[in-house]
Amino acid sequence: MSExxxxxxxxxxxxxxxxxxxxxxIEAMTKQFNEILSYFRKLDRVDTSxxxxxxxxxxxxxxxxxxIVEASLNPDEALKxxxxxxGKYFKAPKMM
Amino acid sequence: xxxxxxxxxxxxxxxxxxxxxLKTKLFCSCSADYRELxxxxxxxxxxxxxxxxxxxxxxxxxxxxxKVAKALNCEISDKIIFFRKNYYYPDMPKxxxxxxYDRVGGIPLGRDGYVNIKTDAGERTVxxxxxxxxxxxxxxxxxxxxxxxxxxxxxxxxxxxxxxxIVTEPDLTSDEEAHIFLxxxxxxxEHLGVSxxxxxxxxxxxxxxxxxxxxxxxxKNISSFKEVKKAIKYEFLRQKQLIKRGVIIEQETRHWDxxxxxxxxxxxxxxxxxYRYFPEPxxxxxxxxxxxxxxxxxxxxxxPEARKTRLMTQYGLPTHDAxxxxxxxxxxxxxxxxxxxxKNYKNISNWLMGDVLRNLNELDIEISESKITPxxxxxxxxxxxxxxxxxxxxKIIIREVIQTGRDPRILVEEKKxxxxxxxxxxxxxxxxxxxxYPGAVKDALKDEKAIHYLIGQVMKKTAGRADPxxxxxxxxxxxxxxxxxxx
Amino acid sequence: xxxSVRQPASFCGVVGFKPSYGLVSRYxxxxxxxxxxxxxxxxxxVRDVAILFxxxxxxxxxxxxSLNFDIGSAxxxxxxxxxxxxxxxxxxxxxxxxxERIESTVWNAVKRLESIGCKYEITSLPYLEYAIPAxxxxxxxxxxxxxxxxxxxxxxxxxxIESDWNDVxxxxxxxxxxxxxxxxxxxxxxxxxxxxxxQYYLKALQVRKLIQDDFKKAFKKYDILxxxxxxxxxxxxxxxxxxxxxxxxxxxxxxxxNLAGLPAISLPCGVVSGLPVGVQLIADFKDDxxxxxxxxxxxxxxNLKLKPRVVAGD
Numbered sequence: 043m044s045e046x047x048x049x050x051x052x053x054x055x056x057x058x059x060x061x062x063x064x065x066x067x068i069e070a071m072t073k074q075f076n077e078i079l080s081y082f083r084k085l086d087r088v089d090t091s092x093x094x095x096x097x098x099x100x101x102x103x104x105x106x107x108x109x110i111v112e113a114s115l116n117p118d119e120a121l122k123x124x125x126x127x128x129g130k131y132f133k134a135p136k137m138m
Numbered sequence: 139x140x141x142x143x144x145x146x147x148x149x150x151x152x153x154x155x156x157x158x159x160l161k162t163k164l165f166c167s168c169s170a171d172y173r174e175l176x177x178x179x180x181x182x183x184x185x186x187x188x189x190x191x192x193x194x195x196x197x198x199x200x201x202x203x204x205k206v207a208k209a210l211n212c213e214i215s216d217k218i219i220f221f222r223k224n225y226y227y228p229d230m231p232k233x234x235x236x237x238x239y240d241r242v243g244g245i246p247l248g249r250d251g252y253v254n255i256k257t258d259a260g261e262r263t264v265x266x267x268x269x270x271x272x273x274x275x276x277x278x279x280x281x282x283x284x285x286x287x288x289x290x291x292x293x294x295x296x297x298x299x300x301x302x303x304i305v306t307e308p309d310l311t312s313d314e315e316a317h318i319f320l321x322x323x324x325x326x327x328e329h330l331g332v333s334x335x336x337x338x339x340x341x342x343x344x345x346x347x348x349x350x351x352x353x354x355x356x357x358k359n360i361s362s363f364k365e366v367k368k369a370i371k372y373e374f375l376r377q378k379q380l381i382k383r384g385v386i387i388e389q390e391t392r393h394w395d396x397x398x399x400x401x402x403x404x405x406x407x408x409x410x411x412x413y414r415y416f417p418e419p420x421x422x423x424x425x426x427x428x429x430x431x432x433x434x435x436x437x438x439x440x441x442p443e444a445r446k447t448r449l450m451t452q453y454g455l456p457t458h459d460a461x462x463x464x465x466x467x468x469x470x471x472x473x474x475x476x477x478x479x480x481k482n483y484k485n486i487s488n489w490l491m492g493d494v495l496r497n498l499n500e501l502d503i504e505i506s507e508s509k510i511t512p513x514x515x516x517x518x519x520x521x522x523x524x525x526x527x528x529x530x531x532x533k534i535i536i537r538e539v540i541q542t543g544r545d546p547r548i549l550v551e552e553k554k555x556x557x558x559x560x561x562x563x564x565x566x567x568x569x570x571x572x573x574x575y576p577g578a579v580k581d582a583l584k585d586e587k588a589i590h591y592l593i594g595q596v597m598k599k600t601a602g603r604a605d606p607x608x609x610x611x612x613x614x615x616x617x618x619x620x621x622x623x624x625x
Numbered sequence: 626x627x628x629s630v631r632q633p634a635s636f637c638g639v640v641g642f643k644p645s646y647g648l649v650s651r652y653x654x655x656x657x658x659x660x661x662x663x664x665x666x667x668x669x670x671v672r673d674v675a676i677l678f679x680x681x682x683x684x685x686x687x688x689x690x691s692l693n694f695d696i697g698s699a700x701x702x703x704x705x706x707x708x709x710x711x712x713x714x715x716x717x718x719x720x721x722x723x724x725e726r727i728e729s730t731v732w733n734a735v736k737r738l739e740s741i742g743c744k745y746e747i748t749s750l751p752y753l754e755y756a757i758p759a760x761x762x763x764x765x766x767x768x769x770x771x772x773x774x775x776x777x778x779x780x781x782x783x784x785x786i787e788s789d790w791n792d793v794x795x796x797x798x799x800x801x802x803x804x805x806x807x808x809x810x811x812x813x814x815x816x817x818x819x820x821x822x823x824q825y826y827l828k829a830l831q832v833r834k835l836i837q838d839d840f841k842k843a844f845k846k847y848d849i850l851x852x853x854x855x856x857x858x859x860x861x862x863x864x865x866x867x868x869x870x871x872x873x874x875x876x877x878x879x880x881x882x883n884l885a886g887l888p889a890i891s892l893p894c895g896v897v898s899g900l901p902v903g904v905q906l907i908a909d910f911k912d913d914x915x916x917x918x919x920x921x922x923x924x925x926x927x928n929l930k931l932k933p934r935v936v937a938g939d
Binding site for chain 1: 799811
């Protein structure tokens with residue numbers, strides 16, 4: 043089977059997804075990627091050149107709401123599940 | 139202003155304008171009025187990105203977006219489609235942002251518009267590439283600056299507030315031009331009533347800069363239009379230094395460190411093509427009918443250009459005055475309120491454009507942040523007209539009015555600043571000066587120029603309060619008396 | 626997950642019903658693939674399912690995809706008489722890889738439809754052949770985005786390391802997600818990546834449209850479509866986890882309905898080697914009441930007395 047996706051692409055995707063894999067995992071994943079994707083490429087057989095790009099499955103449209111304020115959560119409730127907090131803030135890791 | 143003699147600078151802007159006149163956020167019914175609140179008090183499952191929560195579009199946000207698109211001469215799309223922009227940052231509650239996109243079946247709310255700006259070099263057209271709606275990220279609080287803070291504190295009150303992203307073509311060539319454009323944009327959105335630029339962080343900007351045809355560097359996180367100028371200047375000098383040393387500028391994203399006034403490279407380097415945009419499946423398309431657009435057009439308020447023309451015809455102001463006054467809605471409003479109370483329009487304009495703006499600049503505040511009101515300015519102008527104070531004194535007390543908001547009449551009384559125009563009082567000062575400077579008196583009898591020295595001394599003694607015309611007359615009269623008595 | 630109502634119901638010998646997309650609010654449902662997810666009841670029989678459906682259905686302003694449309698009471702509608710029902714037996718549902726014993730069990734049920742006033746014929750929806758890849762590409766793409774919120778800042782698990790945002794976020798995902806979830810996130814991320822999105826995600830959307838059109842055409846001729854719920858008999862927990870593709874293929878009969886947002890129900894129709902077999906009935910969009918009505922009649926006609934059998938676990 044010819045390779046659809048190289049190890050480098052899998053590495054890049056893993057970086058985009060922030061899922062860092064060990065060397066063995068990358069090897070295994072590259073193999074699986076190729077198996078699964080070549081199955082997915084079955085879609086190549088479908089001629090879609092005249093099929094409009096329909097972004098939605100639902101026939102609904104024009105669903106909006108009015109600009110009216112409703113109650114927010116109470117702050118203790120909002121922060122209750124935070125793994126780390128400081129005062130009334132959620133505490134996240136440093137950025138750099 | 140940057141000297142461009144040696145480098146060609148190209149600037150494109152991505153402006154983020156908060157639709158601050160909305161009552162609620164873009165996709166939930168939390169109050170959008172998040173400023174000066176305790177952290178995390180206007181949040182709900184949707185704007186916190188809790189599992190199971192869903193977005194519902196605020197119709198009024200689309201309405202305001204359409205207004206701006208029309209005011210910026212954009213083509214309007216016939217439907218609104220939201221896309222997900224995928225990237226991970228703790229200010230994004232879902233780790234994707236609901237935004238709009240112009241590819242893979244997407245279309246921005248507005249596209250291909252323009253804004254005309256007036257620069258020293260003349261009229262220029264800045265093209266608008268696109269305008270779209272998106273949600274504001276949360277606010278991150280750092281201990282010190284982003285690069286040194288040992289952790290980040292997140293306040294999601296701002297998360298989900300409606301933002302309008304306005305992207306220009308790279309049509310700007312200096313920090314000054316960028317500033318003029320941003321001021322114009324602000325005036326437009328304020329006149330439309332969609333945003334209050336005076337609110338902290340309501341207008342932010344990312345800047346794309348390239349130098350001498352080099353690669354484009356994006357500077358993110360500039361929290362006010364004032365900072366934009368500083369960031370451009372810094373980045374320009376940084377890149378110029380590198381080019382001088384033979385370094386090739388790489389395409390990258392940098393972060394504006396507001397505390398240290400530098401740009402810092404961002405480690406994570408997702409680019410536009412890494413965002414994996416796809417249509418937001420939790421929302422449905424919204425069609426923009428011709429009827430909707432017509433309603434917008436019919437209710438479009440007066441914009442700065444039109445107001446400028448009206449100020450010229452209605453108040454007889456020169457082009458330049460009308461131009462300057464309409465750079466800010468607050469300033470133009472101030473002028474027109476004052477004009478209801480006081481009929482010498484040009485005089486109001488002169489004071490606003492001159493001493494008021496100069497003082498505001500020096501104090502680094504906006505007219506809306508200052509304490510001066512149209513009533514107070516007019517009160518002062520009347521004091522001058524009535525001859526109670528001199529124009530020179532007016533220049534002194536205006537600063538105090540701006541800072542304290544106190545009535546000029548009271549200030550004048552308290553400081554005993556009232557002009558001395560009684561001949562009796564002035565003669566007492568004159569006699570005193572003539573006794574103190576007999577040599578000067580002698581000179582003055584022969585030399586016209588020396589008279590001014592004597593007048594100056596009296597002015598000094600009265601702390602500038604002497605009525606200059608009467609004083610002049612009395613000094614000459616006194617000299618004439620001496621001259622005739624000597625003969 | 627989207628197919629986790631009908632297939633588990635079929636494997637367990639109970640009734641599972643997936644309503645039309647938008648009839649049950651997704652507000653409160655932890656999203657896997659928003660455009661495919663639909664909450665549906667599982668119950669001992671069609672009537673229980675209809676009663677539960679009556680409780681959970683209805684318009685919700687918090688879900689923009691919620692249908693603002695009252696279809697009426699499903700449980701009251703069950704007892705309606707049915708006649709002249711046109712049934713399409715979908716050829717593709719009996720395709721390659723379908724267990725022959727399941728095929729014959731389902732056919733027996735199909736034939737019984739005649740006794741309750743239905744007429745059937747064999748029909749074909751050619752694009753169903755492509756449902757699995759289209760479904761998985763869309764599901765994985767949406768899931769890769771939906772699962773990004775689990776960063777351990779506002780709630781949930783957070784890796785216990787002192788480092789910067791990028792490291793903590795990755796480590797949290799590394800430790801918090803299982804292997805199959807990671808695989809789907811990676812494939813979904815890939816399918817949306819610039820350079821590949823045309824071949825995968827956008828292509829899948831187009832194929833989805835073709836499948837939807839296939840159904841539309843079929844429902845001009847038929848009131849309901851039928852076939853097996855699963856091509857294979859129930860298998861042991863963890864048995865297929867090492868072969869993801871094999872695992873995905875088992876969804877061949879259930880996912881087409883999700884792609885088109887249609888209502889479908891699985892009900893037990895027999896037993897093979899002591900394991901239950903389910904028959905799937907599918908109706909047109911918003912024809913949920915008609916579907917439940919027919920399913921109820923078929924259930925009565927089949928009159929299966931399935932008894933749970935306790936077997937020793939491994």
